[in-house]
Amino acid sequence: MDGSRILSQATAHAVAFLKGLAHRDVGATARAGELRDSLERSLPELGTRAEQVLDELVHDVEGGIVASTGPRFFGWVMGGALPVALAADWLTSTWDQNAAVYATSPAEALIEEVTGGWLKELLGLPPQASFAFVTGCQMAHTTALAAARHRLLSDRDWNVETKGQAGAPPLRILTSEDRHASINRAVRLLGLGTDAIEPLSCDEKGRIQLAALEDALQKSPSRPTVLCLQAGELNTGAYDRFRQACTIAHAARAWVHVDGAFGLWAAASEKYRHLTDGVELADSWAADGHKWLNVPYDSGFVFVADPAAHQAVFAEQTGHASPTASGAQDTRNQMDWNPEWSRRGRAVPVYAAIRTLGRSGIAEIVERNCAHATRLVNEIGNLPGAEILAEPIINQGLVRFRAANSDHDGDHDAHTDRVIARIQSDGVAWFGPVTWCGKRAMRISLSNWRTTDADIDLTVASIKAALAHCDWVQGSPPGF
Template structure:
């Protein structure tokens, strides 16, 4: 064996050992999650010092880099993939999805199109077909694999903008928005903030937003929606509905709202970042009845499907409009335009192959497993609510999915209790403002969470709240 062959063999052996060590560190972190405090052990200033300092002049061997990274990061890791993290709406990571995502990094496939990454595109197509079947969406719909709900909502609204302006005889891709017919964006007063950001990003502007009242649990008031649509004066309308209110979990009356919007010639986009997964559950599907009638949908995989960050879907009922709004081509892009998919449905050209992890998660769970995951999290959220009520605290919302809002009588005390729970480390959750009150916000989204985790968390919150109160 010559010197170059010896060096190549050694490099391959070193890489294998390095990746094995990295996987061992990841596995050890996940194994520690049930027992470790959920909060990070180091504050941000300490972590900045650990990661900081001058850039070295000389190269550093990869194994030393890995060891330094682990030493710097480990004290600052949040236990968000673990069973007692109830902040935001953060899922865990299914074993097959985690392993598939590690392979995706190792394979390093840019899923721009089928010429560049045929396996990546095929995985997206298969996972997308399974996804539409699970969520009861049209089989003909297009699926773009994006980073999160912000990207998914933006793609959905860009497609909506293309469609409603084309219906009005305006080519927005060629002529822009200057002089275009004025678009109205109709939203519930409790929509997610990413909707407003998307409206800004696509150039419509928040002055075009018209707000519709919501009911006591945060679902849109269909009668008020009818009033707003009737006052539109013939302007093109995009209506944004919600499957899963960010605070309460409430779902809009989708069937009624979609039919009403379509009668007025509008486009319906559904922000279903986590709530759209209710469609996969026979027990919860009634909450999103009529979802298949919409024109576009946003949904996250890294929430209730428990796929690693970052992973979400931008889905539309009109693939031609989707591609017309998002795709592009150039002479050097081999395979561009041969088939539609991949980057044609997203705002990214350089795209990690997210389809591998989604495919693996759906394959691991199957139809019954996805339904079971949704139903189990909902049952655990109800258990959380029951525990809070039994301890004498107020559960403010109707617990219809996986969201629980708890009040402690006083806004300042509520924030103090939430901060104390975070410091305690038994569990982690956040606070929110809803209907003029500061409330504890609990989200149950992790496949690892058990009844014992909920009971342990309820006991910790109760102990801490009583000490504050």
């Protein structure tokens, strides 16, 4: 009844998975139809033994598990769960606390309070900023933009929480033409409409052009405006010039939000901190734990320099925010800052990861990943037919593969896709394709604590083999 048998069984499965992680195919090996055949069963009328359910679950999903938590997954931006963060996540589920308010779990509330403070210190943010632990950067953007909307409209005598948006002064979102699409989704979700987005042109380093920012602000000086900057652009890792951009935007009474999903973690490293210079001048920030902090999904953070604007979005005026049954006056009710009501205690793995690594351990992961990204991009760039499109500023870079005997971009695009497909099917490492500045490219992203020099060696050898194979069959369609 205490569940010890099934939990031991789950532990055995988990340990076996983690032990095999570095040796399994990195990508999924089963097709959707095969997975459906394994998993699809008619709705059971009668129950099945728990041990059997668990064994069969592990068996049935096998080919559909991507080793993105392993050392040679270089797609998108993904971390891998640190063992201590995973263990703390198990405990979070075991305790099964509702992290809605202080009264439902004083421990969870205090863990959030402490961890929120640590995060602000690590990321170089103002100590008075409010914060919330959300599912990821997507919800962090949504929360931050809701706080921005509150402040910008209430400064114009419009209470958007009571009156809604119809009839309110229309907001404008100034942001990079190379922004992450989660900004668009936050804008849509808040009902601001993507027509409110005015993309600003970027320089060759992927940073917003300050002259374009000044022009846009001058054109409609009275329009309530949010400027979204980036600490770490997805393809190049570019950082905006926060100090200058914040000064310009604040002179026009604009709110500045920073997408720092992974790149804000550069602030934890002495070597890379300069990239975030002036970031503390912004009004809100979004970052992820499930990327560079290497905690399990779902782990995102939002910080707001104006706690009153943040709280105005979520805090009910009707009672729960008042002192709880414990009588504690100085405690924090998470749902006054979070979009969710009931939820898991998602700060627990973050607390465990930060305590285990310390600032120096986090900096070591950041610096090792950045060094490996540079090495990988340069070693790929030295292979015949390969071309570097973006050398890493931090942990992200781009390469492409040129078709032999052709001057046509279309041929290079097709060849790049072929090489990527071959690397994926070899199973040693995994990269994804992207179209960047009109060219097909392979994105290289490193944010996993597990990646070692030996993994980079194995990866380069696999890319070399894939290139040799594709040169040999050049001209045939992808999908071999």
